[in-house]
Amino acid sequence: MCLCCAEIALIDGEAIDCCLCGAPQTQAAFARIAADLDRRAMLGGTAAILGMFAGFGLVPSEVRAQTPGRPILLTNLRYFDGSTLAMREGRDILVEAGRIVALPPAGQGPQEAERIDCGGRAVIPGLIDAHWHSTLVAVTQLQAMAGDIGFVHLMAGREAGATLRRGFTTVRDTGGPAFGLKLAIDRGAIPGPRILASGAMISQTSGHGDFRLLNELPRADGDLSYSERAGVVAIADGRAEVLRRTREQLMKGASQIKIMAGGGVTSLYDPLESLQLTEDEMRAAVEAAADWGTYVCAHVYTPEGIQRALRAGVKSIEHGQLADIEAVRMMREEGASWSIQPFLMDEDANPRTDPVQRAKQEEVSAGTVRAFEMGMAEGVNMVFGTDILMNPAGAASQGRQLAKLTRFMPPLEVLRMATGAAGELLAMSGERASYDGRLGVIAKGAMADLLVIEGDPQAGLDWLDRPDESLALIMKGGAVVKEQVQ
Structure with a gap:
């Protein structure tokens, strides 16, 4: 029985599979469609397919595929x-x-x-945003955490086309259910950037990825929150549980693994300075990722959290605006990349009205300038990311946020952060990147x-x-x- 149709009829008391998905004619049709999509003939034989997306703005205004056999x-x-x-x-x-x-x-x-x-x-080269949330950028926090998941994915599809039109041909998705979107883009069904997806962000109970309300505690065994069921986060405590959740994301097709190693701005209950996941828990994720030829990136701001993550084998520090000079030098010595964002508390900041979130946002912003200065002075491999999160109006600022970095370094050095340097980081995913070729360079x-x-x-x-x-x-x-x- 075909799992996609699951249609069975009874003829003379015998179960007969009525699904025609396996018929030679059907398979031949599927092959022809796949070949057309792979050639990206979006304005030819696929026009009927793409028409269903037009109402959501998912079809690019201009597409011209390379003539087959002609460079x-x-x-x-x-x-x-x-x-x-x-x-x-x-x-x-x-x-x-x-x-x-x-x-x-x-x-x-x-x-x-x-x-x-x-x-x-x-x-x-096409630009790379190394800290992007494909399914969480174009919706509000309420929609992301409690809304209809179909709406979330449709908004993500529309935003993918806009992202590509801003010149970002590749993004590293650092958390969220982006696997379906990635598949649709890779098959040519909708336009968008290449996505190197992390899948669900792995967080401890009470960590930056635990978005449950207090009235949902205590948690019963096997009782998953909405954000866990939707694939936004995966709550894991202890080595065994971290191994399980990491392996699940790898099974789904994760290019790299994202863990929460410290407090965050968006979450309401965890202090910004809190250390999250023990070193052994982090090492479990690192070991599971390494077994599949890839690496772990970690959300973390503070010096203690950065150093713990690096000791565990984490290869990409996300944010890190509160780092001290020892943590910065440790990043350089360990060969880790610093995926840093221009959190400057300006008009492009992710909107936060809750006073707890707002206070944490201001603290991070205060450390941003010094973090860039230290990273440049110490020669850390710094890469550009935006982390525009649950901010539909802010998505359009993606390119402008890259341009802001010229206050810290010359323009071509800024561009290198979003091209060649980012491409080196993405290459650490090896075969898990699912794209066979160098990115970010001419x-x-x-x-x-x-x-x-x-x-x-x-x-x-x-x-x-x-x-x-x-x-x-x-x-x-x-x-x-x-x-x-x-």
Whole structure:
């Protein structure tokens, strides 16, 4: 019996499977549809499929897939490669089968290639947001924690298209039920960035991921909260339970594991300075992730929590705005990445009206400037993330928040945080990344994620706040999803 249909009829007393999903004709049709989607023929044979999403704004306004068997050559350009802090000239960019296959000298690309004249504009790698919540960004906290999960996922689908149109071709999802969205994007059903999903955030009881109300305590054995059932969080206490919940996320397809190692702003009951998960509990998650060839990232702000996480083998510190110099140096010595956000208590801050949340938010903001200064001075691998959370109106600030970092470092160093440096972090997922190719760089063999911009990235990044005007071309995996190059 097919699990997707589960239809059985009784004929002469014998159970007969009526589902036609396994029929040769049906399987052949499925294969044809899959092939069409894989070629990203979104404006051709898939138009009928995508039409159902149009009412939610899930269909990009412009999509032009690469002509099968014919490479694309971007010409008349200068480019930032995502690693070297300089603009380069004298090269074209040759794209084939979704990858950058060569950087030939200008004017020497293959004659048969389909040419895109960039008109002297700058080209940069597609941007990476290393701390994004695909299913939690476009809904309020009430909707996320108590609303209809179908609505949550539809809003996430709409926001995925907007994220891509802002030039973010890849996101590392650091918590939430993003596996279905990732699958829909990867199959070409809806537009959106690549997603490296963590799945449910693993939290101790009373930790940053425990969003239960006080009247829901005590917890009965096997009694899951709504946020656990929805896949937003997984509450785990003790080594055995942490192993179980970590392995469940890996089974679902997690690229990396997210744990809560300290107090947070959004949660009401845990103090910001609290240490969460013992070192042994953290190590259990690290060991389970390592068995699958990937790593653990940890939400944590304080020096003590950062150092505990690093001792347990955590390879990515999320936030860390209250770090001291010893914790920062330990990050550098352990080779960990620092996924840090511009929490500056300005107009783009996640809205918080509860006085407890507001006080914690102000404390984190006060440490942000010093954290950036220490990270730069000590040479930690800092990567950009926004952590726009349960803030529908704030999602559009994604590019602007990256541009803010120019107060701490030169523009190309800022761009490296959201391209090459982030790509190095994502590569730590190994085979669990599910994307076979380098991200965040313009180099031979890298994924063909490219932005052609109206602006000078060496002079400033204000253009990031105007993606509709400033992004003349957006390419993801060799497919042109926006083109206004004239």
